[in-house]
Amino acid sequence: MSPELLIRAKNISYSRGDNRILDRVSFDLHRAQITTIIGPNGAGKSTLTCIVNGLIDQFSGEIERAPGLRIGYLPQRVYVNRLMPLNVERLMQLTRQVSEAEVESALAQTEVAYLKGRQVQSLSEGELKRVLLARTTLGNPDLIVLDEPTAGVDVTGEVKMYKLIGEFRDRLQCAVLLVSHDLHLVMSQTDQVLCLNRHLCCSGLPEAVSQHPEYQALFGQHTGESLAVYSHHHDHVHDVAGHQSDHNG
């Protein structure tokens, strides 16, 4: 039984002026699967997520979305005007009406419940990312789109955050589309990797992609080794703040 198809992208191309940013990219997103887009700077990763989201509509090719698809989105950057008073609780209710209890439990998932009353402008980059990550899980999304969710988060917090994204997928049974630079950290949580460099270099299971010559040309062979380090020698856990404790499992 194959999981429900949520998005089918066919031959997506996009240019800005003379600059070809995406060239005939095709892929599918299925329910309860995590898809990670990796690629160097300027590879078109954010542009591709914007097309999936409907933020960019002047592209060629086709996007089929499941009817009534609900998306939760964490953009790469959020700049909230200082002239606008906005606390974390109100930010959580930005596009949907959600109860205070739901807000609190969502924030607790990313260990930032204590930020509920804080003004958004006073948060650090890492705090804001955790709040925004929690926000994407509200309102039963079918798909959550995360554009570099761990930028600004300390390295030890990242591992935990990716684990959490896996838990969201299991609990909400939603698809996840993730843009990331942290290849070795992401790989173990991912069902499908899209290796992008304006065109789709290769795609598929993480193990297969990491052996692909185009992937190795882009990222070098050593990334495969660090993947091994992370998947086999991880015998302790970090909380988001970076504290270490013994593994109980």
Next chain:
Amino acid sequence: MAELLDNFLVRSVIAGLLMVSIAAPMGCLMVWQRLAFLSDTLGHAAVMGVGLGLVLQLNPMIGVLAVVLLIVISLSQVNSFNNAFSETTLAIISHTGLAAGLILLGALPSSSISLEAILFGDLLATTRADLGMILATTLLLLFLLFRHWRSFVAVSVSREIAQAEGIAVRKVQFLMYLMIALLVAVMMKVMGVLLIAAMLVIPTSGARLLSKTPEQMVLFSLAFGLASLATGIFTSFHLDWQTGPSIVLCATALLLITLLTFRHFRPGSH
């Protein structure tokens, strides 16, 4: 009630209350979306609208509505998705509109309309017909604000998140521009161009200092607006100052008092 409306002071106070109550939410949205300068631009360009209306022997309000609508529609066509209007574009429109308006007004017989009336209106000369128009516009705008409030706020915070999560950002934004145009066009006869622009920005700036959420800021803006109106009309009456400028100065005085009192107070930052 009907006899009460015969009193010019009652009519002008009601007009002022309506204006303040719609300026609070509209002003907040404009400040959040960095559109404060747009109200100024529309105000100056409206001078051209008045001139056009008079030269073409139409109701000046129709001239203003036409010019203001033309500006917001063309601006929203050139406005790219991620950028607010460029200040330069707004400044060019603003100065051009004012210059063209002055030339048009100069071509008219000198008695027909004064620039001062356009800039500050004449609250105390509010007629029953003016009051009817203002009431209808305020109710329409309040209805649209209630209906689309969550979308308006979401677009103010992040167009990207709003669009991705199912809000038609371009439509919402365009609706807002139309609402601003309508507000300026209908209110300007009584309030004047400067009073509208000032009441959209000054009370909201004071309210910002005290608020933790967008909705609180609207309520505080309303309170600031009402206080400015009351003190402004009172001063105007007792010192024999023009009403519009008195309200603006009182709003600024209230803003300064708030600034000095709450300088060190940042709600929700700890």
